[in-house]
Amino acid sequence: MNETYYERRDLEDFPHIGEYAPEPGAKFFEYYATATSAGKLTAREKALIALAVATVRHCPYCIDAYTNKCLSLGVGNDEMMEAVHVGAALVAGDTLAHATQMRKIIKQKEM
Numbered sequence: 001m002n003e004t005y006y007e008r009r010d011l012e013d014f015p016h017i018g019e020y021a022p023e024p025g026a027k028f029f030e031y032y033a034t035a036t037s038a039g040k041l042t043a044r045e046k047a048l049i050a051l052a053v054a055t056v057r058h059c060p061y062c063i064d065a066y067t068n069k070c071l072s073l074g075v076g077n078d079e080m081m082e083a084v085h086v087g088a089a090l091v092a093g094d095t096l097a098h099a100t101q102m103r104k105i106i107k108q109k110e111m
Contacts, residue, residue, distance in 0.1 A: 052087035
C-alpha cells in the first residue's frame with residue numbers, strides 16, 4: 001500500500017479552508033499573512049521560526065511549505081536544521097519542566 005494519510009495535494013487545497021465558513025476563513029488568511037510577513041522580524045527569520053514550530057508540532061504540510069519557503073529565501077540546510085534543534089530543545093525543556101508536577105507528588109507522598 002503506497003497511500004499515506006497526508007498527501008501533497010491536501011496542502012495545495014489549503015487556500016480553500018474557508019469554503020464552508022468564508023468570513024472566518026478570510027480573517028484567518030488576513031491574520032496569517034500579517035503574522036508571517038516581514039515586520040520587525042524579516043521574512044527569513046519568520047520562515048525559520050515557522051519551520052521550527054511546524055517540526056515540533058509535527059505538521060507535514062507546514063514542514064513542506066516552510067522548508068520550501070526557507071529554500072526560496074536562501075536559507076541554508078544547516079540553518080534550517082539549527083532552527084529545528086532549537087525547537088526540539090524547547091520541547092525537551094517543556095517536557096522536563098512538567099516533571100515538576102511529578103516531583104511535587106512524589107515529595108508529598110514521601111512526607
